[in-house]
Amino acid sequence: MRCRSTSVHQISIASEPHRTFFLKLEWAKDLGSGFVILLSDGVSAWSGEVSEEDVSREAQEIEMELERYVGDLHLALTGEGPAAEGEYSFHLTPERPGRPLLQLSYEKVQNDISFRLGVVDLQAVPEPTEVIRELISHGLEQSACLQAKNQHLLEENQKLRREQEHITKKMERYVQGKETLERDLYGRFVLVLNEKKAKLRALQKRVKELEESIEKNRLRKKADSEEHKTMETAADKSPEVESDYGGSTEDEQEAEPRQSDPKPLTQERSRLKRPKPRRAKRQTSNRNQQALWRTLIRTTCLMIYDPLWGLMSTVCDKHDFCTVFKLQE
Template sequence: MTSPNTTVTSRSTEITSGSRERTAQQLTDLAPGVGKMEKTLNRIHPVSDPEATYFLQVSWEKDLGTGFGLLLSDCQCAWTGTVSESDISREAADIEMEREKYVEELRKALIAGEESAGKYNFVISRDEQNKACHFSYERNLKDGSFRLGSLKLQEVPNPAEVIKELIGYCLDSLGKLQAKTEHLQRENERLFSNWSEVEKRLEKCVEAKEELEADLYSRFVLVLNEKKAKIRNLQKLLSEAKESAADAKCARDSIAATQVVVKRENNYDASTDEESENPARASLPSAPERRDSSLLGSPDIVDPAPRRKRRQRTAKPAGTGAKVAAYEAEQPAQENSRYNPRICSLSISVGSAPGGAGIYPNGAVRRG
């Protein structure tokens, strides 16, 4: 037998389950494709009350320009609404903006979240019974702002289901992020392992490279030393060749000089042979010189002047004293001219030689 309390509890559970199903159906009707569409959840602060916090969920299919649904909640109440593709086109025409650019502005305002904080404002106004909520979004400018769009949101009968949906979305997003983080962590570990292996291989390559460089350097040193030795040998051979060439040149020069000297000697010998063949011609000019020198140096020739003076002194003709004085005055001049090498001619006269003989300055003998 069941108690009344048990029956009441079962009925309340059935009622609660039925209300949850109806709330989920309403959310599906107001935001088509809920659970199948892409969603984002952002935290916003209205301009009228910056301290208040609202949670805004945006859901869309394929592209934001084809329409989207909004779900707004302050954790006590919840409101929902939709924006169709025609509404987006009408709003773009009202503010005279291209549709693509307008859709991009909507994406930044409703989806970007913290990335566009401070660039967009949100205005939320509710009625007294919280049955409806007017929601609008604006773009800030330097000298003001202009409205991008607005819509009227309807109250959700069961806000707890909305909050539960939001919490579920947050948990699902958190799970996805954790799974992605774990995947990235495993990928990071794999990359780190690969990096460690690559680093070890790189170290081995560096060691092999250093060993190869050392081996190549040692071989290069050997080759370089051999080349240096060959260069030194070639330089030595070149210097020896230059020295031998210089010696050969000196030998040729000495031979040529010797030949010139021999030729001159031969010419000199030939000239001396010609002179020896004609001794008479060579001795003719020297006879008068020997005669002159014999005559000049002969002691047999005596100056007749003293004898003449003695004869004159004995006879003492008239004018003899004057002649003797003149002769004695001329006698020192004649002696000086005989021994002076600058005087080129010698004049000797014999006044009273036997037979009337005399000697001319050129060496000829005058006979009386």
């Protein structure tokens, strides 16, 4: 067989509790293709072989899938894997008269129930010292391999520890930088926040001042309006100086100097000199009386000065009666 795998481990025989046995197992591909067993107690040695057909027959006898059977067989004979202590047991049948062979059976214990996985016939080895030497050599090789593996793991562990220390220091620097940056940003944030608060307070103060100014202007305008209304009411209630005949008569108008080119009042002066409602009513009454007198005088003049009527009509439209009489004279 080529590229054979080897496994050696210590087992306990239930029928020989005071003896220590070492079980060496060799196989090619896997245990399903057959294997060779070598058993030694340090003084004697026995060997046996299990073929592929034997493995298949044992799996059929216990009605178990071959793959699962091979897995349990590997755990029982090599001692590798997560198998719990006491899950597998070994029994050794002593030699009988006329039969120089030993039988090694291996069983699986599950829920206090055991069933046999298999059995192998062992034959005594003529030179047990050679087998013991092979066991010792294999043990030393395994020990050296384990030491090398352990050394490699130690180096990896030291390397990882150095990397961890380096990363820890770097993380500490990052944390310190982060804390410094946070303090700086927090300080800047506080400054900006205080400036914003100051601006808000100034704006609120300005808005309050504007509101107060607007309220003062409104109250002042209201007071001025009320004062103006009060003055107008007092002026309307004051006694009139002029009577219904307070207007100028024709004689008074005759004594007044003649205006060569009277100009009409502008719209602004007319608005400023617009009479009060009651005074305007009284002045309208006076004008109506004056117009009535002019009409009466023109009629009288028509009876007396018929030839001069056209001249008087023109003059009376622009001047009063006294002016007409002065022209006639």
